[in-house]
Amino acid sequence: MSYLDGPRVTFAGRFLGDVPTINNSAGSFEPSPQAPNPAWNPGGGGTFDFLNCHVTGGESGPEEPLAAGDPVLGLAVLGAGDRSSAKLVDLDPQWQFSSQIWGLRLRLVDPATGEELLSGSFRVTAFRDLWTRQAAGAAVNGQPAAGSFTSVLDEVVFGPGCAASLVLDALRRASPTPRLSIVLNLFGYFYNHVDDRFATGAMTGCIGTWRPGEPLSFVAGRRLELGLLARTSAAADVLLGPSVAVVDRGASRLVVDLGNAYPVIDHTGGPVPLPVPSAGGTVTALEVGVLPSETIRAGTVLTDGAATIVGTVDLAQAPAQAGVFSLPLAPAAAVAAAQRPLALLARLPDGRRRVVSRETLDGLWVRADEFVHRIDAGSAATTTLHAVRRGEPAADVTIHLASRASAAGSVLSVPGQTETGADGTATITLTAADPGNPRGAVDGVVESIGYSARLAADGSPDYAGSGLDANLDVIVAHVRDAYEVPPDPDWARDVQPVLAQYSRLYPVMREHLVDLGDLDALRPWRAAMLLAMTRDIADPNYMPVTRDLSGPKRATIVRWLERLPAARSVVAGIGFRDAKAEAAAAMGRRALAQQGVDGTGSDEE
Amino acid sequence: MLRVDRAAVDAVSEATSADDLAGLVQEAVRLEFATIPPYLTAMLSLKPGQNREIWWAVHDVVVDEMLHLLIGCNLLNALRARPALDDPAFVPAYPGPLPLGIGSGLVVGLEAFSLDVVEHVFMEIEEPERALSFPGAAVTVDAADFSTIGEFYRTLSTKLAELGDPALVGDPARQVVAPRWFPAERLFAITDATSAVRALALIVEEGEGTATAPVDPDGDVAHYYRFEAIRRGRRLVRDETVPAGYSFSGAPYPFDPAGVWPLTANQRHADLDFRSEAWRRVQQFRVTFTRLLASLQRVVDGDPDHLDMAMGVMFELKLAGQALAAMPVLSEGLPSGRHAGPVFERALENE
Numbered sequence: 001m002s003y004l005d006g007p008r009v010t011f012a013g014r015f016l017g018d019v020p021t022i023n024n025s026a027g028s029f030e031p032s033p034q035a036p037n038p039a040w041n042p043g044g045g046g047t048f049d050f051l052n053c054h055v056t057g058g059e060s061g062p063e064e065p066l067a068a069g070d071p072v073l074g075l076a077v078l079g080a081g082d083r084s085s086a087k088l089v090d091l092d093p094q095w096q097f098s099s100q101i102w103g104l105r106l107r108l109v110d111p112a113t114g115e116e117l118l119s120g121s122f123r124v125t126a127f128r129d130l131w132t133r134q135a136a137g138a139a140v141n142g143q144p145a146a147g148s149f150t151s152v153l154d155e156v157v158f159g160p161g162c163a164a165s166l167v168l169d170a171l172r173r174a175s176p177t178p179r180l181s182i183v184l185n186l187f188g189y190f191y192n193h194v195d196d197r198f199a200t201g202a203m204t205g206c207i208g209t210w211r212p213g214e215p216l217s218f219v220a221g222r223r224l225e226l227g228l229l230a231r232t233s234a235a236a237d238v239l240l241g242p243s244v245a246v247v248d249r250g251a252s253r254l255v256v257d258l259g260n261a262y263p264v265i266d267h268t269g270g271p272v273p274l275p276v277p278s279a280g281g282t283v284t285a286l287e288v289g290v291l292p293s294e295t296i297r298a299g300t301v302l303t304d305g306a307a308t309i310v311g312t313v314d315l316a317q318a319p320a321q322a323g324v325f326s327l328p329l330a331p332a333a334a335v336a337a338a339q340r341p342l343a344l345l346a347r348l349p350d351g352r353r354r355v356v357s358r359e360t361l362d363g364l365w366v367r368a369d370e371f372v373h374r375i376d377a378g379s380a381a382t383t384t385l386h387a388v389r390r391g392e393p394a395a396d397v398t399i400h401l402a403s404r405a406s407a408a409g410s411v412l413s414v415p416g417q418t419e420t421g422a423d424g425t426a427t428i429t430l431t432a433a434d435p436g437n438p439r440g441a442v443d444g445v446v447e448s449i450g451y452s453a454r455l456a457a458d459g460s461p462d463y464a465g466s467g468l469d470a471n472l473d474v475i476v477a478h479v480r481d482a483y484e485v486p487p488d489p490d491w492a493r494d495v496q497p498v499l500a501q502y503s504r505l506y507p508v509m510r511e512h513l514v515d516l517g518d519l520d521a522l523r524p525w526r527a528a529m530l531l532a533m534t535r536d537i538a539d540p541n542y543m544p545v546t547r548d549l550s551g552p553k554r555a556t557i558v559r560w561l562e563r564l565p566a567a568r569s570v571v572a573g574i575g576f577r578d579a580k581a582e583a584a585a586a587m588g589r590r591a592l593a594q595q596g597v598d599g600t601g602s603d604e605e
Numbered sequence: 606m607l608r609v610d611r612a613a614v615d616a617v618s619e620a621t622s623a624d625d626l627a628g629l630v631q632e633a634v635r636l637e638f639a640t641i642p643p644y645l646t647a648m649l650s651l652k653p654g655q656n657r658e659i660w661w662a663v664h665d666v667v668v669d670e671m672l673h674l675l676i677g678c679n680l681l682n683a684l685r686a687r688p689a690l691d692d693p694a695f696v697p698a699y700p701g702p703l704p705l706g707i708g709s710g711l712v713v714g715l716e717a718f719s720l721d722v723v724e725h726v727f728m729e730i731e732e733p734e735r736a737l738s739f740p741g742a743a744v745t746v747d748a749a750d751f752s753t754i755g756e757f758y759r760t761l762s763t764k765l766a767e768l769g770d771p772a773l774v775g776d777p778a779r780q781v782v783a784p785r786w787f788p789a790e791r792l793f794a795i796t797d798a799t800s801a802v803r804a805l806a807l808i809v810e811e812g813e814g815t816a817t818a819p820v821d822p823d824g825d826v827a828h829y830y831r832f833e834a835i836r837r838g839r840r841l842v843r844d845e846t847v848p849a850g851y852s853f854s855g856a857p858y859p860f861d862p863a864g865v866w867p868l869t870a871n872q873r874h875a876d877l878d879f880r881s882e883a884w885r886r887v888q889q890f891r892v893t894f895t896r897l898l899a900s901l902q903r904v905v906d907g908d909p910d911h912l913d914m915a916m917g918v919m920f921e922l923k924l925a926g927q928a929l930a931a932m933p934v935l936s937e938g939l940p941s942g943r944h945a946g947p948v949f950e951r952a953l954e955n956e
Contacts, residue, residue, distance in 0.1 A: 016889070016955065045924055048893075052956040076954050082899040083914040084921050112951055125637075195883035511653035512927035522663070527785055528920065531913055541917035558747070573854050574820050575842045 001185065002219040003181040003208025004255045005248040007060050007170035010322035011077045012204045013053025015186060019089045019099070020044035023265050023505045026093040031497075036504060040142075040191045043198055044117075045508045048101050048543045053077040055108065056320040057363030060167040062251035063328070063475040072108070072165040075117060077205070080105035084540040085123070089547055090373055092478050095250050095446045098126035101149060103540030104548065108168075110161070115309075117161045117168060117302040118207075120153025120180060125217045126372045126539055130472060131186050131226055131241045141267035142191030142200075144602035148260035152210050156180050164305055175211045181219070185259040185322065188267035196592065200322070202269045204259055204322040213385050213423060214367045218494070219257065221246035222342050222391045223365040223467035227298050229263060229286070229346060230278035232415040238263050238272050245288070245342055246364070246391055252329045254310050254337065256288055256344075259323030260359075271277040271315035281348040286313045288327055290336040291343050291358060298358050302521050304351035307343065322395035339389060361465030363390035366399050366453045368475045373496070376483035376551045377411075377434040377444075383550045384427045384474050387453065393424025397453050400461045401428065404448045404474065411435045411479050412447050430475070441501065443550060444481050448474040480550035481498070489560035491519055498553055502544055514572050523564065530561045607703060607733040608710035609752040617760045624770040627686035633757065634677035634688060635704035637808075638799065639697045641668050642949040643713050646868065647727075649926040649947060650717035653865025659835055662858075666828050671919075673808045675781050675792055678905040680804065682779040683795040691902035696949055700871050703730070706886065707751060715946060717868040722858065723836045731829040733813035739841065740852040755809050763804040770797040781909040786916060790823075799852055821852055834858055866930045870901065872946030878936060883945040886929045891952035893922045898951070 021039035028036035029456030055075040058066045066073060079085055086104035090096045104122035109115065127147035128230065138144035157176045162168040171180070182205065189201035189344050214220060221244045228237040241261035247254055263272045275284040280301070290308040298525030311327035316324075339357035348354060373381040387397040397420045403410040411433045418426040435445040441599045452461035452468060463470045483566045503510045515521045524531070533554060549557075620626045675949040678688040684749040689695060697704060700714030711729050718721050734753045765772065773795065780794035780878060795801050807821070814820055816826030821827055825832070826841055828886060833853070834841045840855030869876070874891070900915035926947045934941045 043928065045928075047921075049889075049955050052954065078954060080896065082903050082911070082918075084896075084917040085893075109953065111954060193882065194881040197881050198882055200885075227914060508924065508928070512924055528916065531785065531916070541920075542913070574824050574826050574851075575840060576844075 002210065002214060002221070002246065003206045004219055004221065004244070004246045004257055005251075006174050006255070007058070007489030008168055008324065009055055009058040009167055009171070010204065010206045010279065010320065011053055011055045011532075012319055012322065013077065013202075014051035014200050015053070015184075015203045016047055016049045016051055016200050018044045018187075018190065019088050019090070020508065021462065021504050022048060022507070023090070023093055025097065026439065026442050028505060029093070029501060029503070031441065031500065034367055038307035040131070041539050043508050043511075046087040046089060047060065048086040048104065049079045049130065049588045050106075050203070053205075054111075057322075058167045059326065060170040062248065062253050064166075068574065070165050070167060071110070071161070072167050073113070073119070075108045076111040078107045078109050080540070081107060081109075081116070081545045082458070088543050089545065091115050091126075091374075091476060092446045093442065095448070095476055095478070097130060098476055100124055100126040100372060101184075101377060102542070103538055106153060114158060115161050116157075117159045117165070118156065119159075120156040122182065123151045123154055123216055125149050125151040127186065128473070129260055131243060131260075133260075133264055135236065135238045135263045135272050136266045138341065139266065140192065140194060141188055141197065141201075143189040145189075145363040146185065148186065152216050153180045153182050153207070154178070154514065156341070157280075165323055171207070171209060175362055177210070177212045180207055181257060182207045182213070183219075183257070183322070187260075187264060190267070196455065199509075206257075206259060206321060206322040214509055215367070216366050217369050217371065219244050219246065220259075220364060220365075220367070220386050220388045220391070220393070222388075223360045223466075224256075224342060224344060224357045225298065225360065226354075227344065227466055229272070229356050230276045230283050231280070232277055238276060238278075240286075240344060241346070243357070245456055247329065247337055249334070250330075252327050252334060254288060254329045254333075254342075255324065255326045255578065256313070257324050258315075258318060262318045262323050265576075269319055271318050271519055274315060276355055278346070281350070281352075283346040283354075285347040285351055286356070287311065287317060287345045287347055287353065288313060288325070288557050289343055289353070291341045291355065294341060294362065296341070296343075296355060296358065298355050300355045301348070302345075302353045302355065304353070305333040307353055308333050308346060308567055309345070310337070312347075313344075314456055331360060359390075360467040361454075364388075364394065364397070364453055365366055365467045366382035366451065367395065367461040367468070367473070371475045373430065373475070374547065375412075375432040375477050376480045377432055379475065380429050380431045381431050382427055383524060384425050385420070385451065387424050387426075389418045393420075393422075395420055395422045395424055399426060399451055401449050401451045405445075406449050408438060408512060411445060412477060413447055417446065419421045420574055430477060432477070432479045432590060435479050443548065444479045446478050450474050468489075478548065480553075483550055483556075485554040485555045485559065489556045489563075491560065494556050494590060498549070498557065505571060521573065526561055526564050526566060530558065533558050533561070550572070552592050606711075606734070607730050607754050608707045609705050609754050609757050610707045611752045612923070613705050614752040614757050614760050616642055617757065620764055620768075623684040623686070623939070626761070626772075627684050629683060630677060630681050630684065630761070631686070631689060632704045632889055633761070634674055634690075634699070635695060636706075636754070637670055637673040638678055638690070638695070639703045639713070641667055642696075642699060642947070643715055643722075643726060643730075644670070645926065646715040647718040647722060649923070649930045650866050650868045652864045653927070656718070656859075656861055658858060659860060662831055662835055663718075663933065664899065666831065669811050669828065672787050672792055672903075673811070675783075675787070675905070676795075676804045676808055679780050679792075679795045680801060683775040683801065683903065685775040687689065688902075688905045691846050691898045693951065694897065699949065705757065710751075714871045715949070716870045716947070718865050719862070720836055728829060728836065730825070730875055731812050731832060733827075733829060736812070736829065737817075737819055739819070739849045739856070740844075740847050755813055755862045755915070758805050758809045765799050765801045765805070767792075768798070773797055775800055776907070779905070779909075780906045781912060783909065783912045785910050786912065788924050790843055803810065813938045830859075835860070847912055852860045855904045865945045867942065868946040869934065870946065872948050874948045874950065875943060877934065881935060882934050885931070886932060887945055887948050888924070888952060888956050890925045890947050891921070892931055892955045893918060893925050894949055896954060897922055925934065
């Protein structure tokens with residue numbers, strides 16, 4: 001089960017993603033008297049939060065949409081109530097395609113009473129399926145792309161008020177563990193200062209059940225690839241993003257998640273309305289169906305009756321239901337769906353259908369679960385790969401892996417291939433060697449590992465029909481340079497160079513709290529620094545916020561801070577009147593006055 | 606001087622049980638907290654990199670007030686009363702009188718830093734019953750036809766000594782002790798009358814100094830004289846050349862009026878253009894402020910280790926406030942010449 005095939009709650013609203021941007025450029029990491037390139041949000045503090053986000057829909061069971069009076073409708077979706085905000089963080093200046101949400105506690109709260117009905121800790125994950133979603137461009141907001149964060153909520157607590165909500169009660173009863181699945185679909189992000197929108201974007205989301213054995217960062221269902229919904233002119237393709245569907249056999253439903261797939265006109269989030277004119281015929285409706293054979297490709301136009309139509313998707317309904325559409329699956333369609341590819345079809349005025357998007361080749365889909373890593377030289381990390389065929393765990397699938405490291409060579413050891421076990425998973429270990437500091441001021445390297453269940457003729461992973469993007473669907477790691485913690489860390493040698501870089505990259509700290517590169521400025525913040533630098537990495541107060549400092553370098557700073565004498569307030573303590581100093585200063589003033597020097601230089605001749 | 610309602614002091618005198626004191630101590634906790642918004646607003650109005658010595662001076666007083674708040678909560682918990690911080694009634698409205706204050710007394714607002722605010726608000730809040738006079742300092746004479754906060758605390762201290770240990774039998778696990786943030790001699794568990802009396806003395810001395818010296822027993826300059834030093838532009842130092850033993854003849858306290866953002870005094874959220882960037886940042890500040898109250902509530906509700914998290918929220922509040930203060934306010938798209946001030950009102954939902 002996942003948020004697609006059990007009881008679920010959907011929500012919509014906005015989010016704050018106050019990401020800092022000086023660190024977007026590797027050049028900014030170099031010490032320099034020149035100011036670094038500020039980019040569009042130099043003062044960002046990394047905060048991630050929900051804005052004006054509310055429950056808009058859901059289902060307590062198949063064909064049991066939310067009753068109008070269900071108290072879950074209108075609940076506020078909030079971040080933590082009694083600790084710091086979550087953070088939105090890039091992996092590296094050279095890999096900005098896996099921004100992660102850290103330290104997010106999600107809550108469903110009655111906005112009138114403050115009563116908490118559900119809460120859970122959002123397991124750290126990065127967005128995936130980045131694509132160009134705004135069909136009419138992004139002249140207003142500046143960012144046309146969208147992506148989705150699929151994860152789980154851990155340590156879930158259902159409040160007593162859940163009993164009054166059919167859907168929350170169903171969710172609680174259907175959850176065997178204190179874990180739920182969740183997706184956040186983000187789009188319409190503002191680079192531009194318009195009204196109150198700067199550094200915010202639009203969001204829909206869905207919360208549902210999770211079962212042991214399921215992945216933690218995606219739904220292991222049936223993957224449909226990105227496709228062309230309409231070609232309105234040469235310059236304005238309307239795309240349909242990558243999506244996933246599941247067949248709920250027990251309930252005879254096909255549930256498709258178009259939450260990060262339905263195209264929107266612009267930042268306001270309105271779905272592209274149908275009918276939409278297109279080269280080759282106006283698209284009058286979007287349908288979900290089963291293709292007549294495995295060989296049918298995207299773009300093919302099928303005669304009426306060739307595909308098994310499961311149902312029509314009304315995109316106008318998409319925002320309120322986070323793009324999740326649950327369609328009844330007739331027995332014949334269920335048989336077809338078990339054997340042949342699912343597809344999203346554009347219905348044409350004459351009854352023919354153009355294949356917009358189809359399921360992966362042979363229904364086979366592999367995907368890495370933990371796909372973003374931070375690994376110190378000499379350490380290792382593991383990733384579990386899941387293989388599914390038509391939505392079922394696929395055993396004995398060989399997954400080929402290949403480093404995409406530059407010619408300089410790979411620092412990550414990974415097996416060239418691995419084979420899934422009976423449960424359809426295979427776990428690999430990534431072992432990191434010392435990168436040897438090839439980037440100078442930027443620690444370590446970023447390396448990515450491509451993977452696919454098929455090999456191309458040249459022996460590299462073949463992504464055609466895999467549902468994977470060759471560049472973005474990778475396992476990516478920031479591998480940190482080897483570093484030995486000095487027994488007695490020195491400010492100038494070991495600590496200041498590291499902290500001064502943070503000071504340069506994140507002026508929000510330097511300007512508003514403390515210039516980390518200045519020992520005197522830092523001293524009073526010793527306790528706060530020690531706290532932040534010894535937190536668990538998933539803690540919202542973890543420092544550095546960017547989570548890019550290697551373990552040994554962090555340990556060095558902690559060791560240095562521990563030995564730094566605690567500062568006594570320079571303000572609070574009483575001093576002594578220093579007669580000698582005063583007499584000396586007065587003597588100077590007298591001497592200058594006697595010589596007629598007033599210090600302004602105005603009497604220069 | 607903060608004129609405390611005589612009835613509150615009388616009620617303390619007449620108390621016969623821990624229960625009788627709980628409501629009064631809760632008001633004292635409200636008072637300690639209520640000083641933070643005006644101090645914090647002044648601090649946030651100081652531009653980055655400018656007037657840093659004053660920033661630190663005010664910052665350290667804010668930290669002390671946080672300490673006093675926690676001491677008050679320790680006392681409440683020792684009295685077996687639950688401190689109510691995450692409560693709509695906890696934060697007073699500004700401008701207005703402070704909790705325990707008499708209605709016709711000092712009205713405290715939220716304003717940008719100025720020497721005038723220091724003299725007429727901050728020094729008034731912290732002023733001892735009998736302010737000591739030092740060379741350079743203004744001599745203060747007040748007729749004591751009302752009570753003072755010092756008198757309130759001293760009466761409370763006497764009452765606790767009188768009621769004795771049986772009045773202080775609250776669950777010790779609810780006592781907040783946090784050596785990472787506050788030395789053990791300043792924040793300690795209140796488990797009996799002796800520790801209660803010691804804790805109250807500390808609150809009074811940090812604010813007012815002792816009866817004979819402008820410093821607390823640790824040698825730290827009391828709040829009142831710290832503010833007076835800022836007002837006079839020179840630090841208070843020990844000075845053997847004058848009979849009082851102290852004078853405002855220490856290092857200068859430089860103040861550059863140009864280094865202050867022109868914050869809107871007593872900012873009201875509704876006065877900002879709805880859905881402007883300043884409006885959203887004020888909402889962010891309010892939500893963070895609400896999280897701070899909730900996190901402190903958790904700390905004093907038996908989870909003292911959560912103070913680390915509360916301090917994290919405090920940092921976030923400072924950052925949110927600094928970012929807000931740096932933001933020029935537009936009115937119908939045009940610069941208003943003012944910047945948005947922080948709003949210390951609760952808000953559950955970020956928008």
